[in-house]
Amino acid sequence: QVQLVESGGGLVQAGGSLRLSCAASGRAFSRYYMGWFRQAPGNEREFVATINWSGSATDYEASVKGRFTMSRDNAKNTVYLQMNSLKPEDTAVYYCAARSSGWSTDPNRYEYWGQGTQVTVSS
Numbered sequence: 001q002v003q004l005v006e007s008g009g010g011l012v013q014a015g016g017s018l019r020l021s022c023a024a025s026g027r028a029f030s031r032y033y034m035g036w037f038r039q040a041p042g043n044e045r046e047f048v049a050t051i052n053w054s055g056s057a058t059d060y061e062a063s064v065k066g067r068f069t070m071s072r073d074n075a076k077n078t079v080y081l082q083m084n085s086l087k088p089e090d091t092a093v094y095y096c097a098a099r100s101s102g103w104s105t106d107p108n109r110y111e112y113w114g115q116g117t118q119v120t121v122s123s
Contacts, residue, residue, distance in 0.1 A: 004098060006096050006116060007117060009117030014088055021079070029098075032053065033051065033052055033053060033104070034099075035105070036095070039092055047061050047105040047106070048081070049081060050103065051072055052103065061105075067083065069084075091119060097111075
């Protein structure tokens with residue numbers, strides 16, 4: 001079992017930055033592949049970024065590539081999403097998720113989810 005708690009969301013102007021954190025509790029956090037997803041009103045939950053167990057490899061959705069950076073600190077049981085050059089279309093609830101086996105961009109393949117944190121980007 002893994003419990004996930006996101007923080008760091010808020011209101012920011014277009015072009016600004018935010019850093020989201022996801023603190024994990026439970027066993028063997030370093031074994032889990034982690035992902036960030038987002039969901040805007042009326043939309044399905046969509047993939048944003050994922051990272052492997054060691055932090056040596058990441059993957060990003062095309063629209064955030066070059067603007068967002070995902071990282072993890074296994075000693076602190078925490079993953080991060082640094083978001084720069086934010087755009088109004090980045091507005092959504094952001095969720096972190098954990099997956100025990102392998103690389104995936106499909107939210108249905110993630111076993112554990114946080115409660116989400118709201119990110120609002122004003123134009």
